[in-house]
Amino acid sequence: MPVPGPGYSITIRLEAAPSASAAGELASAVGRVGGVLTAFDVVESHSDRIVVDITCNALSANHAQDIQDALVALPGVRVRKVSDRTFLMHLGGKIEVNSKVALRNRDDLSRAYTPGVARVCQAIAANPEDARRLTIKRNTVAVVTDGSAVLGLGNIGPAAALPVMEGKAALFKKFAGVDAWPVVLDTQDTEEIIRAVELIAPGYGGINLEDIAAPRCFEIEARLREKLDIPVFHDDQHGTAIVVVAALRNALRVVGKDIADCRIVVCGVGAAGSAIIRLLLKQQPGDVVAVDIGGVVHGGRDDLDPNRQWIAANTNKQGLTGDLHKALVGADVFIGVSAPNLFGADQVATMAERSIVFALANPDPEIDPLEAQKHAAVVATGRSDYPNQINNVLAFPGVFRGLLDAHAHRITDDMLVAAANAIADVVDTEKLNASFIVPSVFDPHVASAVAEAVRAAAVREA
Numbered sequence: 001m002p003v004p005g006p007g008y009s010i011t012i013r014l015e016a017a018p019s020a021s022a023a024g025e026l027a028s029a030v031g032r033v034g035g036v037l038t039a040f041d042v043v044e045s046h047s048d049r050i051v052v053d054i055t056c057n058a059l060s061a062n063h064a065q066d067i068q069d070a071l072v073a074l075p076g077v078r079v080r081k082v083s084d085r086t087f088l089m090h091l092g093g094k095i096e097v098n099s100k101v102a103l104r105n106r107d108d109l110s111r112a113y114t115p116g117v118a119r120v121c122q123a124i125a126a127n128p129e130d131a132r133r134l135t136i137k138r139n140t141v142a143v144v145t146d147g148s149a150v151l152g153l154g155n156i157g158p159a160a161a162l163p164v165m166e167g168k169a170a171l172f173k174k175f176a177g178v179d180a181w182p183v184v185l186d187t188q189d190t191e192e193i194i195r196a197v198e199l200i201a202p203g204y205g206g207i208n209l210e211d212i213a214a215p216r217c218f219e220i221e222a223r224l225r226e227k228l229d230i231p232v233f234h235d236d237q238h239g240t241a242i243v244v245v246a247a248l249r250n251a252l253r254v255v256g257k258d259i260a261d262c263r264i265v266v267c268g269v270g271a272a273g274s275a276i277i278r279l280l281l282k283q284q285p286g287d288v289v290a291v292d293i294g295g296v297v298h299g300g301r302d303d304l305d306p307n308r309q310w311i312a313a314n315t316n317k318q319g320l321t322g323d324l325h326k327a328l329v330g331a332d333v334f335i336g337v338s339a340p341n342l343f344g345a346d347q348v349a350t351m352a353e354r355s356i357v358f359a360l361a362n363p364d365p366e367i368d369p370l371e372a373q374k375h376a377a378v379v380a381t382g383r384s385d386y387p388n389q390i391n392n393v394l395a396f397p398g399v400f401r402g403l404l405d406a407h408a409h410r411i412t413d414d415m416l417v418a419a420a421n422a423i424a425d426v427v428d429t430e431k432l433n434a435s436f437i438v439p440s441v442f443d444p445h446v447a448s449a450v451a452e453a454v455r456a457a458a459v460r461e462a
């Protein structure tokens with residue numbers, strides 16, 4: 001059941017009588033309608049009234065209105081203003097550019113800008129690789145989207161995607177010191193996207209593709225990887241795959257199984273599912289069975305695009321056919337990156353002993369995690385309100401930190417595997433259990449461990 005969280009947090013400024021019981025009555029009114037009070041601040045005090053800011057978490061816009069109505073219904077209470085704290089946080093955007101150099105006088109100006117800067121330009125013209133030493137290219141990543149598959153919101157376009165890209169840039173900086181900049185493109189044409197990224201690439205040390213719909217995202221990434229001399233990484237694919245593989249490694253330690261003996265059902269063969277399957281296959285699993293909206297993916301289907309044809313050819317050794325429920329019978333692991341509410345506890349009961357269920361569809365998973373826990377030994381979701389959150393932020397900041405530090409020209413599967421192993425290894429044996437298979441996103445060791453693993457892999461390959 002959803003609980004009120006900070007994603008829907010409001011501050012209500014109201015006037016009330018200055019009685020001894022005022023605070024208690026206001027707090028009770030919020031609680032009665034299911035709001036969660038997080039702060040109570042008296043901002044003005046007069047002999048006849050107090051002005052209070054009540055901050056609370058709600059479930060939705062309607063629920064926020066219910067809270068407001070409950071407060072107004074109290075005798076002597078008058079609401080002055082309601083602020084949505086999430087919108088307040090977004091006023092004017094979430095990131096900005098800061099100068100790293102002081103510009104105090106003519107001397108500073110002459111070196112940071114003209115005439116001094118001209119010699120630096122000439123040095124780069126003579127030796128283009130110097131751009132990585134003498135410009136922002138050394139530490140800057142473009143976060144590129146066409147706005148076609150944003151969160152669970154679908155095709156909302158480039159401007160509406162910008163708050164997500166800004167958030168991503170803020171996470172890059174916070175967790176790995178990477179300067180990332182959003183690039184939202186007003187096109188959803190594959191060729192135009194490729195050309196646009198190609199044209200801006202000289203100023204960046206890496207390209208993070210984001211929220212671009214499948215199957216277009218596969219071609220865009222593959223073609224850019226061929227064309228550019230900087231790493232191109234579609235986070236919805238590979239960030240997810242890295243964290244899933246890390247989490248699975250630790251979940252298998254918890255249940256005492258070897259991946260070589262496991263049949264893994266992956267439901268969803270879009271951006272995330274395809275990349276998960278490709279990275280899983282590098283771990284030599286017993287078998288992988290892919291399932292999409294048309295059922296089990298197998299060579300006999302005539303509706304497969306090139307991506308799913310490849311998957312059909314490289315998975316499903318036993319030639320299974322049928323639907324998800326059938327695929328789950330006897331499976332050791334379920335990984336869902338598909339759609340909400342596809343099965344229940346009864347289907348988990350048909351899986352192998354000590355099964356693992358990763359139900360990652362957002363915001364509503366393939367199975368209610370509480371149902372899954374009835375029979376599965378380890379359960380993970382993409383949600384922050386349950387244990388074992390599979391969150392890409394465990395991967396992408398450290399991945400790009402490592403790539404930039406290595407001056408990498410490309411990214412390879414071995415680097416993705418190195419990143420996954422590094423995340424898994426942050427959870428040492430003393431901490432590992434069924435409710436703790438991945439580290440916290442705030443664990444300061446994660447990004448540096450991932451960065452070092454990716455840097456070392458990149459240096460080895462170079």
Ligand SMILES: NC(=O)c1ccc[n+]([C@@H]2O[C@H](COP(=O)([O-])OP(=O)(O)OC[C@H]3O[C@@H](n4cnc5c(N)ncnc54)[C@H](O)[C@@H]3O)[C@@H](O)[C@H]2O)c1
Binds near residue numbers: 295
């Ligand atoms: N870290 C995370 O938790 C994380 C990361 C990435 C994606 N996701 C979630 O995974 C889901 C898929 O993301 P995506 O970017 O790959 O989307 P996508 O649109 O590229 O792919 C969706 C896939 O799900 C399949 N599908 C849809 N309905 C289905 C059904 N009823 N039964 C079986 N398969 C079905 C489709 O056939 C398709 O293969 C989303 O809910 C997304 O939020 C979570």
